[in-house]
Amino acid sequence: MSVLEQIGPVKTAFVFAGGGSFGAIQVGMLHSLAAHGIVADMVVGSSVGALNGAFYAGDPTLGGVERLATIWRGLRRRDVFPMSWRTVLSFLWRRDFLIPHDGIRKLVDDHIPYRNLQDARLPVHIVTTDIISGDSVVLSEGSTAEAIVASTAIPGAFAPIRHNDYYLADGAISSNTPIKVAVKKGAMRLIILPTGHACATQAPPVGAVANALHALTLLIARQLVSELESLDPAIEYFVVPPLCPLVGSPYDFSRTADHIDRAIATTDAWLAQHGLQQGKIPHEMRPHRH
Secondary structure, X not given: OOHHHXXXXXXXXXXXXXXXXXXXXXXXXXXXXXXXXXXXXXXXXXXXXXHHHHHHHHOOOHHXXXXXXXXXXXXXXXXXXXXOHHHHHHHHHHOOOOOOOHHHHHHHHHHOOOOEXXXXXXXXXXXXXXXXXXXXXXXXXXXXXXHHHXXXXXXXXXXXXXXXXXXXXXXXXXXXXXXXXXXXXOOOEEEEEOOOOOOOOOOOOOOHHHHHHHHHHHHHHHHHHHHHHOOOOOOEEEEOOOOOOOOOOOOOOOOHXXXXXXXXXXXXXXXXXXXXXXXXXXXHHOOOOO
């Protein structure tokens, strides 16, 4: 019997934050949770967390998480952010977006077996942002690929996705760690998987997209702390501690294997220290320096 089953039959959501290549950290967290028999009743994800969450919802087992880890270990920047002289020239000519959606769409088509969100083994809710109003738009049915592509569409780098009457972009803008969405969907216990931010980096990353992603990871941490502090006391929450110290850029995929392995070890230690019995905000999420 898992720790959560011992606590009681309360609907539990895994909540996946955004964070670019730091999404590998969530894979390590998931591996540890799955190995300890900790499961979710639903999944809520934003940005890269939408991709990880959707994969997990399709195969919420340790074997499924190990396959996700294998995919991540093989990822390169060009797989997610395909850049070429053609895309740069297109950006200069069109002046609206820099990177095509082909990379994310191919990852979804190649590795997520269900084509529509409602066909996942667990209910999955993908958070996007209406780029006109700034409101969150939650997708729980319809095309899996379209939902994830929309949720990962960083403004300025990717074009927004037209969906019904909306133009949808990265869920990070309105709800990077979609805690309130999980509660609205009926979850009374939240297990939150943040990606963290490069707290030990001494200088900003090089490049426009890298800087945009770095800024989004800082937004995640601030937003997460704020939302948890204002959460209804009736809602249980547990935040898996992110890696700290953490260096590098969320645009850099060269550290993926290390991120996964470290996250497995730190999450194992957190569980051994009764992390799922102590609902608190990890100090790693608060502003700090190294």
